[in-house]
Amino acid sequence: MTLTKLLTATTALTLVAGVAAAEEMTIVSWGGAYTASQKGAYHDPYSEKTGVTIINDDSSAEAVAKLRAMSEAGNVTWDVVDVVAADAIRLCDEGLALEIDADTMLADAPDGTKASEDFGDLLVSDCFIPQIVYSTTFGYRTDLVGDTAPTTVCAVFDTEAYPGKRSLEKRPINNMEWALLCDGVAKDAVYDVLATEEGQQQALDKLATIKDDVIWWSAGADTPQLLADGEVVMGSTYNGRLFAAIEEQKLPVAMLWDAQVFDLDGWIIPAGLSEERQARALDYIMFATDTQRLADQAQYISYGPARKSSAPLVGKHKTLGIDMAPHMPTDPNNAKNTFLYNYEFWADYRDDIDAKFQAWLAK
Amino acid sequence: MSDSTANGLVLAADGTPLKRSLSRAMRRQKIRAFMLVAPLLIFVLLTFIYPIGVMLSRSVQNDIVPETLPETVRVLGAWDASSGELPDEAVYAAFTRDMSVAIEAKKHTRLGSRLNYEKTGFSSMFRQSGRKMKKLDPVADAPFKEKLIKIHKGWGDVETWKTLQTYSGLYTSGYFLNAVDARMTPEGMAWQPEDKQILLKLFGRTLVMSLIITGSCILLGYPIAWLLANVSPRNANLLLILVLLPFWTSLLVRTSAWKVMLQQNGVINEVLVWIGLVPDGDRLILINNEFGTIVAMTHILLPFMILPMYSVMQTIPPVYLRAAKSMGATNWTAFWRVYFPQSIPGIGAGSILVFILSIGYYITPEIVGGTKGVFISNRIAYHISSSLNWGLAAALGTILLIVVLALYWAYDRIVGIDNVKLG
Numbered sequence: 006m007t008l009t010k011l012l013t014a015t016t017a018l019t020l021v022a023g024v025a026a027a028e029e030m031t032i033v034s035w036g037g038a039y040t041a042s043q044k045g046a047y048h049d050p051y052s053e054k055t056g057v058t059i060i061n062d063d064s065s066a067e068a069v070a071k072l073r074a075m076s077e078a079g080n081v082t083w084d085v086v087d088v089v090a091a092d093a094i095r096l097c098d099e100g101l102a103l104e105i106d107a108d109t110m111l112a113d114a115p116d117g118t119k120a121s122e123d124f125g126d127l128l129v130s131d132c133f134i135p136q137i138v139y140s141t142t143f144g145y146r147t148d149l150v151g152d153t154a155p156t157t158v159c160a161v162f163d164t165e166a167y168p169g170k171r172s173l174e175k176r177p178i179n180n181m182e183w184a185l186l187c188d189g190v191a192k193d194a195v196y197d198v199l200a201t202e203e204g205q206q207q208a209l210d211k212l213a214t215i216k217d218d219v220i221w222w223s224a225g226a227d228t229p230q231l232l233a234d235g236e237v238v239m240g241s242t243y244n245g246r247l248f249a250a251i252e253e254q255k256l257p258v259a260m261l262w263d264a265q266v267f268d269l270d271g272w273i274i275p276a277g278l279s280e281e282r283q284a285r286a287l288d289y290i291m292f293a294t295d296t297q298r299l300a301d302q303a304q305y306i307s308y309g310p311a312r313k314s315s316a317p318l319v320g321k322h323k324t325l326g327i328d329m330a331p332h333m334p335t336d337p338n339n340a341k342n343t344f345l346y347n348y349e350f351w352a353d354y355r356d357d358i359d360a361k362f363q364a365w366l367a368k
Numbered sequence: 369m370s371d372s373t374a375n376g377l378v379l380a381a382d383g384t385p386l387k388r389s390l391s392r393a394m395r396r397q398k399i400r401a402f403m404l405v406a407p408l409l410i411f412v413l414l415t416f417i418y419p420i421g422v423m424l425s426r427s428v429q430n431d432i433v434p435e436t437l438p439e440t441v442r443v444l445g446a447w448d449a450s451s452g453e454l455p456d457e458a459v460y461a462a463f464t465r466d467m468s469v470a471i472e473a474k475k476h477t478r479l480g481s482r483l484n485y486e487k488t489g490f491s492s493m494f495r496q497s498g499r500k501m502k503k504l505d506p507v508a509d510a511p512f513k514e515k516l517i518k519i520h521k522g523w524g525d526v527e528t529w530k531t532l533q534t535y536s537g538l539y540t541s542g543y544f545l546n547a548v549d550a551r552m553t554p555e556g557m558a559w560q561p562e563d564k565q566i567l568l569k570l571f572g573r574t575l576v577m578s579l580i581i582t583g584s585c586i587l588l589g590y591p592i593a594w595l596l597a598n599v600s601p602r603n604a605n606l607l608l609i610l611v612l613l614p615f616w617t618s619l620l621v622r623t624s625a626w627k628v629m630l631q632q633n634g635v636i637n638e639v640l641v642w643i644g645l646v647p648d649g650d651r652l653i654l655i656n657n658e659f660g661t662i663v664a665m666t667h668i669l670l671p672f673m674i675l676p677m678y679s680v681m682q683t684i685p686p687v688y689l690r691a692a693k694s695m696g697a698t699n700w701t702a703f704w705r706v707y708f709p710q711s712i713p714g715i716g717a718g719s720i721l722v723f724i725l726s727i728g729y730y731i732t733p734e735i736v737g738g739t740k741g742v743f744i745s746n747r748i749a750y751h752i753s754s755s756l757n758w759g760l761a762a763a764l765g766t767i768l769l770i771v772v773l774a775l776y777w778a779y780d781r782i783v784g785i786d787n788v789k790l791g
């Protein structure tokens with residue numbers, strides 16, 4: 006074969022491959038049970054409808070850094086990315102995510118309500134398409150807390166009534182708020198206090214009272230493992246992880262919903278995709294975030310749908326057959342005392358307070 | 369035989385001077401040799417040296433500020449920061465013009481994130497101001513000073529402009545200062561407030577713990593390597609598989625296994641309580657501290673110590689020991705004076721491998737290190753993937769690289785790098 010022929014052949018092959026790739030899209034998410042829930046509720050129905058093959062990439066944990074590197078290299082290989090709202094804000098600030106006009110790019114509710122109204126306050130960034138509401142909250146071992154089960158988050162700081170280790174996330178976010186709350190700061194004033202040097206010190210001082218009793222976690226699976234092994238009596242993690250420990254693994258664990266911190270997880274579309282890929286990504290988003298699909302996801306995992314109109318449609322768990330509504334962080338019984346992650350505040354203060362927090366931890 | 373001409377030059381067969389002819393032949397050979405290594409050289413340059421260079425150069429780059437706010441930076445240069453007064457209208461007007469371009473290109477928020485590393489609050493200030501300044505016309509709406517301060521009170525703060533002026537250059541030493549717990553202020557260099565100092569401590573801890581890990585690898589690895597080199601080949605193969613087996617298991621699995629072993633309700637504590645060595649209420653804390661990190665990392669890095677030791681010990685003829693003993697040496701003297709000196713190159717190679725690997729470890733310390741066992745790499749990972757402060761991450765990485773090179777140099781001076789053998 007001459008060189009020209011070889012080149013022509015390979016070029017043709019590449020072109021064929023390129024055409025074939027056009028029917029694929031790469032969706033980035035967190036992996037595990039979460040990706041499985043998305044596959045059941047969104048990916049499979051979408052593939053069936055359009056014939057597009059969906060490739061799952063479990064890189065959400067380092068999505069921001071990877072997306073930035075891809076964008077600098079000029080080769081973004083992801084089509085839709087699942088990130089938490091704080092990361093979406095960062096990506097939007099960095100110009101790495103596409104700005105979304107909710108009313109034209111997202112589906113209306115079945116009763117005709119515009120998407121911007123249906124999602125409401127949850128549209129925390131111009132680039133963010135909310136998907137679920139999850140919460141970071143505490144679970145405790147029912148057999149290790151004695152006769153009086155804890156009812157408030159301040160039980161975490163009460164080592165006399167509830168001796169034993171507790172697990173907290175190895176970052177300042179949420180821990181600082183809980184510390185202030187249990188140090189007598191009013192809920193409305195928490196972020197004002199936390200914006201001051203004295204307030205930050207106050208929170209660290211409160212945390213210092215239990216520092217020797219804390220095991221610090223960095224992966225969401227840590228607390229369920231620590232609870233299962235009886236290493237800790239109570240610990241914070243994502244409510245879906247606790248749901249799995251309680252309902253699927255039948256561990257003697259109960260939820261302490263008090264002062265749970267709501268956070269959002271959702272989609273972004275990377276900026277700078279080719280027109281064709283962007284159109285496909287938008288088409289997927291339009292499909293996957295409509296009222297019915299968001300409610301469908303709750304059949305697989307105990308996270309609340311981000312649309313108001315989805316809430317009444319939440320049904321039973323696909324395999325366990327239990328009612329999912331009472332397990333949602335947004336259920337009125339669970340949401341008596343809640344926090345909403347303050348995105349503006351943490352975008353500003355995260356680096357500063359994190360440096361102080363890590364220095365305090367290392368002391 | 370070559371001919372000699374009248375002027376004394378030695379000529380080759382074709383009449384050219386031998387020297388030139390020889391050097392031409394040699395050159396051709398050199399080029400051929402170079403061509404042979406060229407693919408590897410280009411590969412290493414493109415995929416290793418170049419990306420590392422680009423990444424490290426981020427530690428001083430600051431072009432985002434002068435590129436996003438070119439006019440502001442120029443006008444602000446004339447402002448006297450020590451006067452304690454706000455800059456005049458010219459700066460605000462220039463800033464508004466720069467911002468309207470930046471907002472159009474959606475670059476203002478990126479600048480906000482960049483400057484937020486230096487002064488808390490810039491991130492939201494740029495984001496919020498961007499939304500409102502979109503409506504300002506950079507010509508018709510003058511003057512701007514009042515209007516900007518009304519949009520965000522931060523623009524009426526002298527500190528804001530001081531920070532902008534301090535970080536207005538194309539290059540900055542700010543990241544390197546941050547990496548050693550200092551910072552750049554308009555008045556020059558200053559230490560970070562005490563409650564934020566952590567990085568120097570982590571550098572120190574990383575070095576000390578890496579040394580301890582290297583030391584414990586030597587202590588545990590030496591006897592095993594000796595055994596490997598001195599048993600029958602069949603048994604040696606079996607032993608070698610045992611050494612390599614953990615090597616083929618995922619790093620995460622091995623680290624998590626240590627969690628099961630060491631935690632307070634873990635295997636070791638349960639056994640100790642069962643045989644009554646440790647009271648039930650006072651179980652040992654073996655994990656989430658320095659001890660856990662050292663144990664887990666020693667285990668993970670042990671093969672890197674054993675293999676070079678083993679390959680060096682294999683080459684030491686056993687007759688030397690016998691010879692030493694036949695001449696009256698005790699077992700210990702024969703080992704210490706004859707065998708050990710010959711095995712030092714293996715220890716050197718293993719130590720360098722283990723030390724350099726452990727200095728850059730971060731997954732294991734993250735999982736089993738708790739608060740006392742984390743390394744500097746954990747902070748680098750945080751700044752790469754969470755805070756996106758790649759400049760600081762690059763500065764930390766550069767310092768780590770320099771430290772490693774300095775230690776390597778010191779090793780060469782003290783022990784001699786020729787003494788290192790991988791086999």
